[in-house]
Amino acid sequence: MPIYLEDFAAGQQYQSGTILVDAAAIKEFAATFDPQPFHLDEETARGTLFGGLAASGWHTAALTMRLLVGSSFQPAGGIIGTFAEKLEWPRAVRPGDELTAEVEVLEVRPSRSRPDRGFVKCRTTTRNQDGEPVQVLVMSLLVEARGAAGEPHLISSSRGTRPGSD
Amino acid sequence: MPIYLEDFAAGQQYQSGTILVDAAAIKEFAATFDPQPFHLDEETARGTLFGGLAASGWHTAALTMRLLVGSSFQPAGGIIGTFAEKLEWPRAVRPGDELTAEVEVLEVRPSRSRPDRGFVKCRTTTRNQDGEPVQVLVMSLLVEARGAAGEPHLISSSRGTRPGSD
Numbered sequence: 001m002p003i004y005l006e007d008f009a010a011g012q013q014y015q016s017g018t019i020l021v022d023a024a025a026i027k028e029f030a031a032t033f034d035p036q037p038f039h040l041d042e043e044t045a046r047g048t049l050f051g052g053l054a055a056s057g058w059h060t061a062a063l064t065m066r067l068l069v070g071s072s073f074q075p076a077g078g079i080i081g082t083f084a085e086k087l088e089w090p091r092a093v094r095p096g097d098e099l100t101a102e103v104e105v106l107e108v109r110p111s112r113s114r115p116d117r118g119f120v121k122c123r124t125t126t127r128n129q130d131g132e133p134v135q136v137l138v139m140s141l142l143v144e145a146r147g148a149a150g151e152p153h154l155i156s157s158s159r160g161t162r163p164g165s166d
Numbered sequence: 167m168p169i170y171l172e173d174f175a176a177g178q179q180y181q182s183g184t185i186l187v188d189a190a191a192i193k194e195f196a197a198t199f200d201p202q203p204f205h206l207d208e209e210t211a212r213g214t215l216f217g218g219l220a221a222s223g224w225h226t227a228a229l230t231m232r233l234l235v236g237s238s239f240q241p242a243g244g245i246i247g248t249f250a251e252k253l254e255w256p257r258a259v260r261p262g263d264e265l266t267a268e269v270e271v272l273e274v275r276p277s278r279s280r281p282d283r284g285f286v287k288c289r290t291t292t293r294n295q296d297g298e299p300v301q302v303l304v305m306s307l308l309v310e311a312r313g314a315a316g317e318p319h320l321i322s323s324s325r326g327t328r329p330g331s332d
Contacts, residue, residue, distance in 0.1 A: 033228035035235055036244045049243050049283075049308065057247050058228045062199035065224050069201055077215050078202045081223050083254035087305075089247065117215075139253075142215065 002076035005118040005145040008108045016067035016101040021055060023095035029059040054092035060099075060135045061087070064126045067101040075120065077144035082119065086138040091128070098129040106138070116145050168242035171284040171311040174274045182233035182267040187221060189261035195225040220258035226265075226301045227253070230292045233267040241286060243310035248285065252304040257294070264295040272304070282311050 023042070030039030034056035037044040045053045055063075068079055093099065107121040119140045126135040189208070196205030200222035203210040211219045234245055259265065273287040285306045292301040 029228075033232045035232075038244060049246060049310070056228075056231070058224070058231050062195075062222075062224045062228065065222070066199045066201075078204060080215060081255065083252070084250065085252065086250070087253050088249035144215070 002074055003143075004076045005108065005110065005120065005143045008075075008105055008120045008143065010105055010107055012105040014071055014073035014103040016071040016073070016103075018098050018100045019063055019067055021059075021063065021093055021095065021097045021099060023053060026053060026055045026059065026093075026095060029062070030056055034058060050092055053095055055094070055097075057089040057135070060089060060093050060126060061137070063093075063099055064101050064124060064135055064137065067099065067126070068103065068124065071101070071103075073103050075141055075143040076146075077117075077142065080142040081139045082142050084137055084139040086136060088136050089134060090136065091132055091134045093128065093134050097134070099126055099134065101126045110145070116147055118143055118145060168240055169309075170242045171274065171276065171286070171309045174241075174271055174286045174309065176271055176273055178271040180237055180239035180269040182237040182239070182269075184264050184266045185229055185233055187225075187229065187259055187261065187263045187265060189219060192219060192221045192225065192259075192261060195228070196222055200224060216258055219261055221260070221263075223255040223301070226255060226259050226292060227303070229259075229265055230267050230290060230301055230303065233265065233292070234269065234290065237267070237269075239269050241307055241309040242312075243283075243308065246308040247305045248308050250303055250305040252302060254302050255300060256302065257298055257300045259294065259300050263300070265292055265300065267292045276311070282313055284309055284311060 027040055030036065038048040038050040038054055039056050042053045073079070102125050104123045105120060106123055108118065110118040120143045121138065121140045124137045124139070125133050128134050193206055196202065204214040204216040204220055205222050208219045239245070268291050270289045271286060272289055274284065276284040286309045287304065287306045290303045290305070291299050294300050
């Protein structure tokens with residue numbers, strides 16, 4: 001069930017399922033996107049600032065997105081991030097960690113120029129199995145208003161633009 | 167050549183190489199981390215807010231990291247992000263786009279509690295082949311001071327903590 005702009009309100013919360021992060025996944029992501037020693041090899045990682053193998057922060061971010069897409073947090077039009085005013089990784093994600101994400105709606109704002117959409121600012125906190133936050137993200141999402149449903153021709157879709165402009 | 171905290175100064179700029187993003191890479195990342203229609207299938211994507219296949223913003227972020235790791239921007243201790251005060255995706259990344267990233271140093275700040283490290287705040291702008299920004303990230307990185315080199319035992323590495331605390 002898609003959640004339209006009009007259905008969102010500050011204070012609402014959504015909880016995701018869980019996802020297990022193993023050493024193989026940490027290394028595979030790192031090999032493709034963040035090939036630094038502390039993300040690639042246990043031995044080498046010991047002598048680094050991390051003191052052991054740790055997931056790339058961007059891996060944590062991507063896994064958080066995966067958790068949200070599979071959750072009951074289903075904004076109309078999809079989960080479309082436009083800009084974040086905060087992204088932090090207070091703890092490393094380690095092999096064997098089990099992550100879960102919680103979304104809290106902070107603010108709902110109709111678009112000034114397009115009545116068919118608006119912005120929903122959310123704080124998404126990703127935690128490990130001990131409940132410790134490994135990522136905090138405050139991001140504004142673009143969400144369709146109820147009137148926009150089934151009327152995609154109303155929406156500008158020229159190549160190269162992104163639908164996030166207000 | 168690692169760049170130590172003392173070597174960084176506001177105004178310095180670093181330019182990465184380029185990376186080509188094809189439709190297969192967009193779909194592969196999306197299948198694992200962001201399985202939404204506009205990231206998975208050209209046909210379905212046409213009827214969405216994106217108006218065509220577009221890369222996940224988190225894919226753009228991960229590719230930007232890959233560009234930086236391969237560039238001359240080599241802070242001592244690695245590229246270790248702690249927190250971002252801005253992350254935005256002003257344009258979608260489309261199949262065939264060729265991305266490049268530019269880092270500008272905004273601020274250098276020694277740690278208040280640990281003389282062996284400090285924070286370097288950078289703006290990283292990722293652009294497509296037309297020079298249009300597809301991502302802007304303002305993030306503070308943890309960087310080793312010159313004295314910390316070769317003395318990893320000085321650095322707390324207890325499990326579960328991340329080296330980003332001040």
